[in-house]
Amino acid sequence: MEINDLTPAETRVWHAFASGASVDFRATEDEDPADGASWGPERTVRASVLRALLLDGPQEDGRVAALSLAGARVTERLDLQYATVDHPVRLRHCYFEEEPRFYGARLRELNLSESVLPGLVSHAVRVEGVLRLTRARFSGMVRLAGAEVTGSLYLESTRIDAPDAEGPVLQLNQAVLGADLWAPGLRAGGEVRLTGARVAGTVNLTDAVLGRPGGTALHAETLSAEADVVLRRAEVRGRLELRGARIPGRLDLSHARLANPGGTALRASSCVIGELWLREGPVVQGALNLRRTQVDVLFLQPEVVPAWVQLNDLTYTSLVPHEPAERRLPMLEKGDSYLPFLYEQLTAAAYRRIGDDDAARSVQLAKQRRRRRTLPWYGRLWGHLQDVTVGYGFRPVRAGGWLFSLLAAGALVYGLHHPPALKPDEAPDFNPVFYTLDLLLPVISFGQEAAFSPRGWYQTLSYVLVVTGWILATTVITGLTRTVSRQ
Incomplete structure (x- = not known):
């Protein structure tokens, strides 16, 4: 691309790229990029110019070239499919008219924080560093299936509203993250898919609002997180699907609001979990499914247990907090059949383990009374x-x-x-x-x-x-x- 073909705004960006200098078109730091459609040519940059810079832009000796742009209106589509980009890409507080495409690309760093975009296509992208989408706003699907990020993926307070999406609004299935999935305050109006994702650090969804009423709000089957999965104070409207997940640390649902009336609110069956915390929140609206799951520490308060539970073959080493047997037994009565193992598990993990023989006898007596209902007259x-x-x-x-x-x-x-x-x-x-x-x-x-x-x-x-x-x-x-x- 010839420099004579550039507008004054594009020329400014072109010259700044060679030295890695930042270009900020914003009049004030608090302006809203959602108004970007009305921005004039003085802050408009074509995506083809950005592509030319990233693939074959000028460089100064002794300097690190980088695309660092804020407050710009990006026209056309930024298409870097299968491209290899050795320069950091920072497009913050920008307004994109079309969804960028990074399918199969290899990038050093990608930062689209605080920007407004109609979507993002980045299947199988590889980022040698961090991928930042902090406080970005998307009106379409965010496709990161199979993405590989050597560092962390940041989605703090990111908003995804895609009412016409035909599929998950946030796709991270089979993604591999070398550090954390950091997404406190995430807002997603549709399914978030983490099926088969591998996270070397923590999945942080504190204060997140995930909504797909009547469907699956968070689909994280066979998720593998090497630290914790945290949904403190999260609001999940729809199914929270964690079947087959491996979480050696803590699955923290403290103060969370789980609601899927008429269906399963939490399905964490066939999981291996270090600690499961379900406490200090309202009663779960919908079924609780923990079948065939192994938990070291089950922190479960009776107040949050819903009217229907499935606990077949659930095993846990300890159950906290310590509660009288009369408060724990109703949970065992909410299933669909008599399961003697549940009573034995409660006796061993909750009462005999700490020497509360009176409570252990109460559980065993309740077991015999429940069994009696299955016998002939x-x-x-x-x-x-x-x-x-x-x-x-x-x-x-x-x-x-x-x-x-x-x-x-x-x-x-x-x-x-x-x-x-x-x-x-x-x-x-x-x-x-x-x-x-x-x-x-x-x-x-x-x-x-x-x-x-x-x-x-x-x-x-x-x-x-x-x-x-x-x-x-x-x-x-x-x-x-x-x-x-x-x-």
């Missing part, structure tokens, strides 16, 4: 009897109360009306207390039951005491056996 009847008498063996003190009451009743009745002896000459002296104990305790004999034989309803009472004693003894032995086997 005769099993349920026997279960109710075990529950009332000794709490399935987890309430042994209750058995002592029943035995003491029956002993007192039997001793009183038989003390007032002694049963006749079978062999008066050989029978020992009658003792109503030990006679009743003989009836109640099947494995102990004081010689009273064999020596005396009641008549009429007193005999019926003896049968009741014998049967009741067997029931109590059986349930107590069952409970003791269960308790010993858990130790």
Whole structure:
């Protein structure tokens, strides 16, 4: 391109490029680049001029050439597909009439911060440094699928509003980032796709607002982040999809608002997560799916658990904060079937681990009561009897109360009306207390039951005491056996 063909604004940019100097067309630092369509020729630069500079622009000896431009209106399309650009590209506070294309390009640095663009096409781009889109505003799709950035990708307070987009408005699927995905305050009116992305640092979506009601707002299946994934105070309207993610650090959903009524709000199944924090926020609107996930520390407050959860084969080493069993048990009742493993997991990770045996017994008792609902009528009847008498063996003190009451009743009745002896000459002296104990305790004999034989309803009472004693003894032995086997 001949320099004589350039406008005064373009000539200024051309001369500044060789030395890496910055050109700023802004009248004030707080002007809005959204008004760029009205900017005149004094601050208008053709994209073909920028392309010519980046591919074959002048350079000064001893200086680093760079395109550093602010406050410009860029006409035409900046097309650098498959190009190799060895110079930093900084186009801040600019207004683009057409979406730039960096498909398959190799760049040293790309900075489009605070600019207004109709979209961005940068599939498979490679940036040897950082890619900055801080506070940029897009009215179309941002395509970065398969991008490779050796440094960080910055999307702080970036806004993407693409109501007519036929697909995800932000595409980062299969992207590889050598550092962080730094996007606090990101606003995306559509699906954000991170499927298969690999991030060597942290995925920071603090205060982000992601909206695709009725669909998937954040699609991050098999995401691999080597540090944390942070969505503190984020608002996600639609499904948060994390199936198969690998997050050795923390998945932080503290103070987050997850809403997908009628569907799944959070699907983090088949994941491996160091710490999962779901706390200090409103109740999740929609289902919570943590099936087959492995978590070291599950920080889950009962207040945020929704009405429907799927926890099949969820394993965790510890559950915090410490809550009474009565506050944890409703979570296990919200699934679609009886899953004994959930009760065992809660007992081991939340209560036995810290020595809270009372809470552990409460969970085991709840497990038996839930199981009872799956049994036929005769099993349920026997279960109710075990529950009332000794709490399935987890309430042994209750058995002592029943035995003491029956002993007192039997001793009183038989003390007032002694049963006749079978062999008066050989029978020992009658003792109503030990006679009743003989009836109640099947494995102990004081010689009273064999020596005396009641008549009429007193005999019926003896049968009741014998049967009741067997029931109590059986349930107590069952409970003791269960308790010993858990130790």
